[in-house]
Amino acid sequence: MVGPIPHEHVPSPLEAAVATALGGQSIVLVGMMGAGKSSVGRRLGQRLGLPFADADTEIEASANMTIPEIFATRGEAEFRSGEQRVIARLLKNGPQVLATGGGAFMNAETREAVSAGGISIWLKADFDTLMRRVKRRQDRPLLKTPDPAATLRGLIEAREPTYALADITVESRDVPHMSVVDDIIAVLAARFNVSIADEAKS
Numbered sequence: 246m247v248g249p250i251p252h253e254h255v256p257s258p259l260e261a262a263v264a265t266a267l268g269g270q271s272i273v274l275v276g277m278m279g280a281g282k283s284s285v286g287r288r289l290g291q292r293l294g295l296p297f298a299d300a301d302t303e304i305e306a307s308a309n310m311t312i313p314e315i316f317a318t319r320g321e322a323e324f325r326s327g328e329q330r331v332i333a334r335l336l337k338n339g340p341q342v343l344a345t346g347g348g349a350f351m352n353a354e355t356r357e358a359v360s361a362g363g364i365s366i367w368l369k370a371d372f373d374t375l376m377r378r379v380k381r382r383q384d385r386p387l388l389k390t391p392d393p394a395a396t397l398r399g400l401i402e403a404r405e406p407t408y409a410l411a412d413i414t415v416e417s418r419d420v421p422h423m424s425v426v427d428d429i430i431a432v433l434a435a436r437f438n439v440s441i442a443d444e445a446k447s
Contacts, residue, residue: 256294259434264293264340266437271339271363272429275350276408277401278385279378280368280417281425282344288426290342298338300345303331312346329355336362347400351407364436366429367411372401374419412436 256264272289274282283299290297301312304327308315315324329352335343336358343363349355350365359365370378376397379385390396408414413436415428434440
């Protein structure tokens, strides 16, 4: 259901208006592993004509290790410390679309940095959707447990109250990613009170 990403996309008047309204702010996607932050974020950046950054990819590049390797050799605490530093650095590059790891928004300092430099969007997906998606991949260190489903339920329960602090919540459903992108653009347009009519006047 991923669907192809068009190679060239010229932002529509509404998309351009939303990108302009951001000023120097970043759009920061938060939520559970499997919520679609990277896939949706890449497409959202393309639609708005903004660069896309994936915090996990940047962390791996900085450490010259994969995230599972960082967890295995350095532990979660050191990973979270590095994650905080990388996200703070990336937020200086706005406007952009930034996808963060599932645990990033749990860090109070990261939440403050996101609030200061961006608009946070929680991609909220239900347990069944998340479980279907994460089962396809073997690179989730936090799910390397005897009962991954129970672990995932525990993480959802622990994290959702904090994700709910995000500026905007958008449902991540089992639909093509572009449909979720459409939802995000519509919500941002309403938040900034921009419309195609407004853009036509400028």
